[in-house]
Structures are given as structure tokens and as C-alpha cells.
Amino acid sequence: MTRSFPLFLALFLCAGLLLAAPLGCASKQAAGDDAAAPACVCEKGKQGENVWCESCKVGYVDGKKVKCQDCYKAKTGQGPACTKCKQS
Numbered sequence: 001m002t003r004s005f006p007l008f009l010a011l012f013l014c015a016g017l018l019l020a021a022p023l024g025c026a027s028k029q030a031a032g033d034d035a036a037a038p039a040c041v042c043e044k045g046k047q048g049e050n051v052w053c054e055s056c057k058v059g060y061v062d063g064k065k066v067k068c069q070d071c072y073k074a075k076t077g078q079g080p081a082c083t084k085c086k087q088s
């Protein structure tokens with residue numbers, strides 16, 4: 001009976017390491033993905049907020065979609081009028 005005790009402990013430790021290793025990797029990968037891709041804020045724009053979505057490269061002003069960042073800045077007072085687009 002006394003011989004089986006250390007063997008049981010060794011198996012228990014091995015199982016613990018096997019379970020802990022994948023969990024550690026998963027949490028590191030998730031944090032890296034969050035840092036690489038900017039968060040999509042299109043939902044906020046659709047709800048009426050003035051936002052520029054860095055993830056989709058589109059902006060929203062008063063709930064309207066703006067595809068040009070310079071136009072978005074001009075409409076929100078963050079920059080001069082856009083010269084790239086012909087505004088009607």
C-alpha cells in the first residue's frame with residue numbers, strides 16, 4: 001500500500017501540468033489578438049454616436065455612414081473640409 005502512494009502523487013502532478021499548460025497558452029493568445037486588432041465601434045455609430053471605426057475604416061456621423069476619414073473629421077469639426085471627395 002505504501003508503494004502506490006508516491007506513484008499516485010506523480011500521476012496527480014502530471015495531470016495538473018497537462019491541464020494547466022493549454023490554459024496558459026490560450027489566455028496569452030487571447031490577449032495578443034485584442035492588442036493587434038482595433039475594436040469595432042460600428043454599433044455605437046449606428047446608435048447615433050459620432051465615431052470612426054478603425055477596424056472597418058468607416059465612420060458614422062449622426063447615424064450616417066461616412067467612408068472617407070477626412071470627410072468624417074470635417075463633419076465632426078476635427079479637421080478642414082475634405083479635398084479628396086467632391087461634396088455636393
Ligand SMILES: [Zn+2]
Pocket residue numbers: 039040041042043053055056057
Ligand atoms: Zn466597425
Ligand SMILES: [Zn+2]
Pocket residue numbers: 068069070071072082083084085
Ligand atoms: Zn472625403
